[in-house]
Amino acid sequence: QPALTQPPSASGSPGQSVSISCTGGSSDVGAYNYVAWYQHHPGKAPKLIIYEVNKRPSGVPDRFSGSKSGSTASLTVSGLQAEDEADYYCSSYAGTNDYVFGTGTTVTVL
């Protein structure tokens, strides 16, 4: 199962919004509403920030939002803060008990 495609990098100034795309296909993102997003700081375990396309786990600020259209999912971080600087990964259930992650996007707060 090939990895989902994400842009390598994204950036924004504090207070601005940044959006990250996650493109899959008809057997993963396009087929299931099981898209998740993770925030990953080097040396720490990934943190789930969005699940089932647009749901936020308890404790995740509403600055983080998710959406999906066809085979492309998106994560938007609004009101960018310095601590949002991290790597972000999407993932999707891919059927037949398989999961696939995205290639990862490094978000830089300018």
Place this chain on the structure above:
Amino acid sequence: QVQLVQSGAEVRKPGSSVNVSCKASGGSLNSYTISWVRQAPGQGLEWMGRIFPMIGVTNYAQKFQGRVTIIADKLTGSTYMELSGLRYEDTALYYCARPIPGSGSGGFDLWGQGTMVTVSS
């Protein structure tokens, strides 16, 4: 609060096997699946497989079929991931992870601290 506690770092020679453990601390995970995810240096996250400890059913990513074995010990609440035929490119940080309750396939909200496996001659 439940935590996933993994075993310590390992160094192995090419061709050998490694066994990494993941134990639930502060609760039981028998009613959840436990997945294994790895990240090689400078690379992205990669799902390897999962087990449903309650019934012992496993699913493996095609890439790792035949090389990875995941087992669970219901009594101790531990799961184990064995990777055989190690190659230099298996050098990675290995995580165990649990899906968010109420959403079996929606996302992993509980992660172990990671176990570094280094393959070196």
